[in-house]
Amino acid sequence: MxxxxxxxxxxxxxxxxxxxGAxxxxxxxxxxxxxxxxxxxxxxxVDERRGHEFGGCFNNHNVEKLGITLNLRTDKGKELLTELIAECDAVTENFAAxxxxxxxFGYDRLRExxxxxxxxxxxxxxHAxxxxxxxxxxxxVQACCGLTFTSGLPDMPSAGWGYSYMDHHGGNFMAMAIMAGLIHRSRTGEGQWIDMSCTDAGATMLGPAVLDYTVNGRPLRRDGMPYSNRGQFPAMAPHGIYEADGHDAWLALAARDESDWQTIAKLMGIDDRRFADLAGRLAHEDDLDDAVRAWTSTRDRFEAAAELQAVGVPAAGVAKPVDRVDNDANTEAWGLWPTVTHGEMGRVRVDGIPAHFSDTDWVLERGGPLLGQHNRQILGGLLGYSDADLADMAAEGVI
Ligand SMILES: CC(C)(COP(=O)(O)OP(=O)(O)OC[C@H]1O[C@@H](n2cnc3c(N)ncnc32)[C@H](O)[C@@H]1OP(=O)(O)O)[C@@H](O)C(=O)NCCC(=O)NCCS
Structure with missing residues (x-):
């Protein structure tokens, strides 16, 4: 590609x-x-070095890729790109439209x-x-599509999601689009242009809010809403992130149904008739959360989660990076943080892929490419240019 x-x-x-393996x-x-x-x-x-070969995220996002340089302002650069495209199954980009x-190199030219x-x-x-x-x-994208507005605490300004969620989600959607296009191509021999709108990809995550407005005419921001810690779609209570013992330590738990609630109430010793059913718990949710907090705040987040899990209630200690990256036996066993070798940074851990294939699993060993690292392999090996040609191209600012 x-x-x-x-x-x-x-x-x-x-x-x-x-x-x-592509x-x-x-x-x-x-x-x-x-x-x-x-x-x-x-x-x-990774260390004190700076510059275009040292961006940690760039390495992470480009593992196992090859990298060439082509100055497309030059005629020669365009000629080389034309030769390269003739060898490829797909062209992918996320420039501005x-x-x-x-x-x-619009679509008409590409298919020529x-x-x-x-x-x-x-x-x-x-593009439309x-x-x-x-x-x-x-x-x-998050702001335009409505996601930012859905997140936060009551009576507070929109909070956003704390990180660039639509970069992750946009990339995942684009991967699906590429795969769907390749499947169609391999079945029919037909290429096509898949024009993806990242904002619309974000809008697909707003289902409950869109439905609530469409069917009930209700705005998302109203008394008590949104309350991102609470389980509002569908309603659950208790549901949230509760203080645990220690500095900045938190516990997540959810009562999915009455059975979960009764188990929680028994374990935590909560006996209050107002909380007898979901309607009552929702009506007195602040007091309910206080009662839950009284139990969680005196306990270690992981020990408390283990106690809840042991009786079948979904719960987890809210993980900090060190917990997930260095101290989580499960992600280690899964191989979630493989180490790749980068040409300048050396051995660096990166994100793995959260799915293992029994026969054709992923391989992440090579770091992201240095600038022009594979010029010789691709322009020489694939397109047939000699080392002397490459030296001329470099001197002319083409590569
Ligand atoms: C990310 C973004 C905002 C960056 O904006 P930008 O830096 O102004 O870049 P653009 O995509 O508009 O343009 C890239 C420029 O690099 C030039 N360029 C890129 N590769 C080149 C090459 N190999 N040779 C010569 N020129 C090249 C393009 O010609 C273009 O220049 P032009 O505007 O003079 O035509 C924009 O690319 C964008 O909106 N992308 C889509 C959304 C997205 O994916 N955002 C990032 C994820 S958070």
Whole structure:
């Protein structure tokens, strides 16, 4: 695949394919040191070194990919890209809408080069409609699609989700789009353009709020709403994140039904007629939460979770990074944090893939590519240029 993706919303998509063995050839701009993808040179860093080879997230999002440089402002760069596309099954990108077309590689041109090419673009609003020209970042997408408004505590401003959720989700959606396009292509031999709108991908996560407005005419923000810790769709109580013993220590628990509630009440010694049924617990939810908190706040979060789990109630200590990354026997057994080798950073842990295949599992061993690291392999090995040609191209600023 000829891959122009960047950040997580794009690079996170082709990462999936790379992990399962696809040859993903990242094309980067040598003139700007590949920094269209800002993550190339931004934190976290593994040590004191800085620059476009040291962005920790870039490494994570581009594991197992190959990387070449092509300056598409030059005729030679365009010629090389044309030759590369002729060898590829798919072209993927998450530039702003219209960028690839301006570079001379819109869908019509792509299919002239390779009639069965799959072209997948992913931008904020897709390539149609009045907003198509707007550029976006994950948090902007979250705000536009409505996700930001759904999250927070009562009578407080919208809180957002605390991180760029739509980068993860956008990348996952794009991976699905690519796979669906490739399946269709392998069945029929037909390529096509899949034009993805990240904002609309975000909107698909608003089901209950959209339904509530459509059917009941109710706005999302009203007395007591939203209350992101509480189980409002469907209603559950108690449901939330409760203080545990210790600094910044928390416990999550949910009473899915009356059986869970009775078990919780017995374990915690809560005996209050107001909480006898769900309607009563919802009507007195603040007092209910206080009663639960009285039990949780004197206990270690993991021990309390184990006690609740032992009697069948869903509960967990709220994990901090150190818990998940360094001290979780389950993620370790699963292999969730494989170590890859990066050309400059050395051995670095990255995200694994949360699904294991019994026969054709993923492999993550190679770190993200250095800028132009695979020019010789791809432009020489695949397209047939000699080392002397490559030296000329470098001197002319093409690669
Ligand atoms: C992320 C984003 C906001 C960055 O905006 P930007 O830095 O202005 O970048 P654009 O995508 O608009 O344009 C990229 C530029 O790099 C140029 N470029 C990229 N690769 C190149 C190459 N190999 N050679 C020459 N030029 C290249 C493009 O020609 C374009 O320049 P132009 O605007 O002069 O035509 C924008 O790309 C975007 O909205 N993407 C879609 C949504 C998204 O995925 N956001 C990031 C996830 S949070």
């Amino acid at each position: 000829c891959d122009f993706t960047g950040q997580l919303a794009g690079a996170g998509a082709t990462r999936w394919m790379a992990a399962f 040859e993903i050839i990242r094309v980067e701009d040598p003139a700007r040191l590949g920094k269209w993808d800002v993550l190339r040179g931004t934190s976290p860093f 219209g960028v690839l077309e301006r570079l001379g 080069i390779k009639p069965d090419i799959l072209y997948v673009s992913n931008c904020g609003f897709g 409609g009045p907003y198509r020209k707007y550029k976006t970042w994950g948090p902007i």
